[in-house]
Amino acid sequence: MVRVTADVRVRLIGRWLGASALIFPLVGSAASAAVPHTVQPNETLWSIATANNFTTNAVAAFNGLPENADVVVGQTIQIPTEAEGATALASSPPASATGDPGVSATAAPDPVSTTSSSGVAHTIQPGETLWSIAQANDLSDDSLAAYNGIPSDAHVVAGQTIQLPDGAASSAAQPASGLAEITSPVGPLELSSPAAAAWNAMREESLRVYGQDLYPGGPLSAYRTYDQQAQLYHLYLTGQGPPAEPPGSSSHELGTAVDVATPEMRSVVDQIGPQFGWGKVHGPGEWWHVDYLGN
Numbered sequence: 001m002v003r004v005t006a007d008v009r010v011r012l013i014g015r016w017l018g019a020s021a022l023i024f025p026l027v028g029s030a031a032s033a034a035v036p037h038t039v040q041p042n043e044t045l046w047s048i049a050t051a052n053n054f055t056t057n058a059v060a061a062f063n064g065l066p067e068n069a070d071v072v073v074g075q076t077i078q079i080p081t082e083a084e085g086a087t088a089l090a091s092s093p094p095a096s097a098t099g100d101p102g103v104s105a106t107a108a109p110d111p112v113s114t115t116s117s118s119g120v121a122h123t124i125q126p127g128e129t130l131w132s133i134a135q136a137n138d139l140s141d142d143s144l145a146a147y148n149g150i151p152s153d154a155h156v157v158a159g160q161t162i163q164l165p166d167g168a169a170s171s172a173a174q175p176a177s178g179l180a181e182i183t184s185p186v187g188p189l190e191l192s193s194p195a196a197a198a199w200n201a202m203r204e205e206s207l208r209v210y211g212q213d214l215y216p217g218g219p220l221s222a223y224r225t226y227d228q229q230a231q232l233y234h235l236y237l238t239g240q241g242p243p244a245e246p247p248g249s250s251s252h253e254l255g256t257a258v259d260v261a262t263p264e265m266r267s268v269v270d271q272i273g274p275q276f277g278w279g280k281v282h283g284p285g286e287w288w289h290v291d292y293l294g295n
Contacts, residue, residue: 034062034078039071041153042246047230048077058085070157119147119163124156129226129248136254137164179223179255184215189222192255194277195292199258202276206268214268217261217288224252243286251282256292263287 037048048071049059060067062080071077080088122133130152134144145152148162156162180196181188183203191199203214216222220232226247235241244250251257260266269290273279283289 034080034084037077037079039073039075039077041073041155042248043071043073044227044230044247045069045071045077046227047234048079050234052079054080054085055089058089061085061091062088072157073155119165121161122164124158124160124162128156128158129253130154130156130162131248132253133162133164135251139165182216182222182258184219184222185261186219189216189219190255191222191258191292194294195256198276198278198292202269202273202278205272205276209272210268212264212268214265215261217259220252221259221261221288222252222257223255224250226253229253243283245282251291257282258290259286259288260290261288266290 037052039048045060045065045067046056049056052059056067059065059077059079060069062085063078124133130145130150131141133156134141137144142152144162144164145154147165178193179190180193182191182196182199190196199214206212206214220228224232229244229250229252230247232241232244233246236244247253260269266287269278270280273290277292277294278290279293280289281291281293
């Protein structure tokens with residue numbers, strides 16, 4: 001019989017512990033190191049991904065979501081590690097085969113209230129918010145929210161249906177007004193149809209009377225989508241861009257605002273703009289921002 005001394009026993013135990021140290025981390029590594037994030041007001045999948053130095057694709061793939069998925073306040077989105085994000089992105093199906101998203105977050109609530117059946121149903125389009133819908137129908141967001149029995153800061157998502165009061169029926173029958181083109185050095189840009197018609201008429205008058213052209217100062221200086229506004233707002237918050245309103249609250253998203261290229265253009269708008277429905281309302285500290293007020 002081999003006699004095991006205390007010294008040998010210690011060395012054997014040490015070897016066993018060393019081997020187990022190689023095994024146990026491998027077992028533990030199967031657990032996800034992702035961090036849960038609760039969606040806040042005005043956040044989008046894009047803004048959450050950007051804030052955590054990920055692409056939208058990576059965060060969407062890790063959560064089993066399509067890249068253009070809407071998120072709602074109170075949902076939980078998992079923020080992966082770099083390795084987890086890369087693995088999820090590599091194993092995600094092609095964009096054309098999204099199937100059921102398998103959302104790990106709570107489902108989007110339908111904000112429709114049953115308190116009134118006399119209103120006009122409006123199906124929310126991509127990029128629309130409660131604020132933009134209210135503005136397009138000459139309502140306050142508070143009154144529209146109250147009519148639907150929801151908070152005025154409620155997040156709505158594409159495909160949902162809300163009710164518009166009877167008085168808003170004429171403007172709710174179609175999208176606010178559609179879009180039309182105006183001229184700019186970077187190519188045609190868009191505004192809502194009435195705003196574009198008034199802008200083009202004002203531009204002709206400015207050229208005739210002052211010899212001064214009127215045009216937006218850049219590619220995002222007229223109509224903007226919700227995502228474009230979100231991008232500008234993110235740049236502003238991180239100190240990389242000029243002041244910008246949160247997405248869902250800018251008149252640019254309604255196609256009723258222009259950021260002019262020069263102070264001379266702004267001066268002309270101040271002089272002749274009111275007769276064409278253009279003037280200064282929003283952005284008091286921004287000389288470049290002018291708004292369509294209607295005729």
